[in-house]
Amino acid sequence: MDVLTGEPLALDLVNTRARTSSGAEYDALARADDCNAWLSAQSGRLTVPEAPLAAADLPAIRQLRGHVEVALAAVRDADPPPIKAVAAINEAMRAAPPYACLEAAGAVLKRGRKRDGTPLTRLLAELAEAATALLTDPDVGKVRGCEAPHCRMLFLPAHPRRRWCSPDLCGNRVRVARYHQRHKTT
Template sequence: MDLLTGEPLALDLVNTRFHTPSSVDHDALATAEGLRAWLAKQAGQLTPPEISLGPADLAAVRDLRGHVERALEAVRQATPPPPEAIAALNQALRAVPAYPRLEVRGAVLRRGTARDGTPLDRLLAELAEAAVALLTDPDVGKVRGCEGPGCRLLFLPAHPRRRWCSPDLCGNRVRVARYYQRHK
C-alpha cells in the first residue's frame, strides 16, 4: 500500500503507522529506506537531511511520532496532553532553534529560516514545529479518524462531510461492502 500524504505534516507523520487493506499493521518508518521514502514525499513541507539516518535516528523519529500521536489524541479528546509528550516536543524544538537568515537569489533579497545542529536534530525540530503548529491550530478539533473498517489514519477534512482518509481506498471499500450487503 502506498503512503497517503497531503495532510498537515504532523498528521502525515502520525499516519506513517497504518493498517493495510488486509488489516496488517504497517510502519512506514520501520526501515531507513521507509524513512527516506517518506522524507522524499514530504519534500515540499520538510527539509530532507543531507545524510542517511541510522537505526538510532529511526528510533528517535518513531519516538517523536509517538509523542505527537499521544498529544494529538489528547487534544482531540479535549483532555490535557501527557506531560512527557509536551516535554519531548519542547526538547526537540530547544535542541536546534530556528533563526532568521538573509538569502540572496539573484538580485532579490529574501528572508529565510535556518537551524544549526545535526541533521537528525534539525529533522526532529522541524517535525516538532509542525506538531506545535497543528496542536495549537483552532482547527485541531476537526481532525477525524477514518471511518473505514480497521483504518487508523487521521485527516483534517476540507469538507465537513468527509468520512474517509481516501475516497479511493477506504471510501471505495465501504461502498463496495454496502453494495454487496444490499445485493446479497
C-alpha cells in the same frame, strides 16, 4: 505500502503507522528506506536531510511520533496532554531552533531561515514545530479518524461530511463492501 500524505504534516507523521486492507500493521518508520521515501514525499513542506537517514535515526523519529500521537489524542478529547509528550515536543524544537539569515543570490539579497544541528535534530525540530502548529490550531478538535474498518488514519476534513481518509481507497472499499452485502445471493 504507500502511506497517504497531504494532511497537515503532524497528521502525516502520525499516519506513518497504518493498517493494510487486511488489518496488518504497517510502519513507514520501521525501515530506513521507507522513512526516506516518506520524507521525500514531504519534501515540499519539510527540509529533507541531504543524506538519507540511517536505521539508527529511526527510533528518535518514532519516539517523537508517539508523543505527537498521545498529545493529539488528548487534545482531540479536550483533555490536557501528558506533560511528558509536551516536554518531548518542546525538547525537539529546542535542539535545533530556527534563526533568520541573509542569503545572497548574485546581487539580490533575501531573508532566509536556517537551523544548526545534525540532520536528525533539524528534522525532529521541524516535525515538532508542525505538531505544535496542529496542536494549537483551533481546528484540531475537527481531526477525525477514518471510518473504514481496519483503518487508523487521521485527517482534518475540509468538508464536514468527509468520512474516510481517502475517498479513492477507504471510501471505495466501504462502498464496494456495501454493494456486495446488498447484492449477496443466499
